[in-house]
Amino acid sequence: MRLNDARPQAGSKKRRRRVGRGIAAGQGASAGRGMRGQNSRSGAGTRPGFEGGQQPLYRRLPKLKGFPIVNRKEYTTINVSKLNSLTANTEVTLISLKEAGIITAVAGPLKVLGDGELNVPLQVQAAAFTATARSKIEAAGGSCEVV
Incomplete structure (x- = not known):
């Protein structure tokens, strides 16, 4: 086989459709664009997103304000100041x-x-602590345990 023998596969090449070249061509008169209307005319059509005067989708939707965190962790939060009312050396858990x-x-x-502020030493068991909460509990003589 030589380079000048190379031919495309039979049936792989289709001829270009010549529209608007008479009834015999199969796409005569309206050239497959239909009878009337905006899209049958020559020249540029409408801009992308234009919906014929209807409020377009990109204006119907609200503006995005960031993206939500998927599977966000919800915590029951409590400040250190609320723990002041407990008695000294109490074991603090969610249930207690x-x-x-x-x-x-x-x-x-x-x-x-x-x-x-925290003035009472407590044994606190929680899923998470902020750095300031941990330092205040330990400064009061208590302990922090991550459950």
């Missing part, structure tokens, strides 16, 4: 706080935040 009436709703695992 609910029983004591310090928290009312349980939205998920307990997270201790560092707002306020």
Whole structure:
């Protein structure tokens, strides 16, 4: 086989459709664009996203304000200042706080935040601590345990 013998596969090459060249060509008169209307005319059509005067989709939708975190972790939060009312050396858990009436709703695992002051040594068991909460609990003579 030589380079001048190379031919495309039989049936792989289709001829270009010549539109608007008479009835015999199969695409005569309206050239496959239909009878009337905006899209049958020559020249540029409409801009992308134009819906014929209807409010377009990109204007019907609200503007995005960032993206939500998928499978976001919900915590039951409590500040260190709320733990001041407990007695010294108490073991603090999510259940004990609910029983004591310090928290009312349980939205998920307990997270201790560092707002306020703590003067009582406590043994706190929680899923998460902020850095300030951990330092304030340990400064008061208590301990932090991640459950």
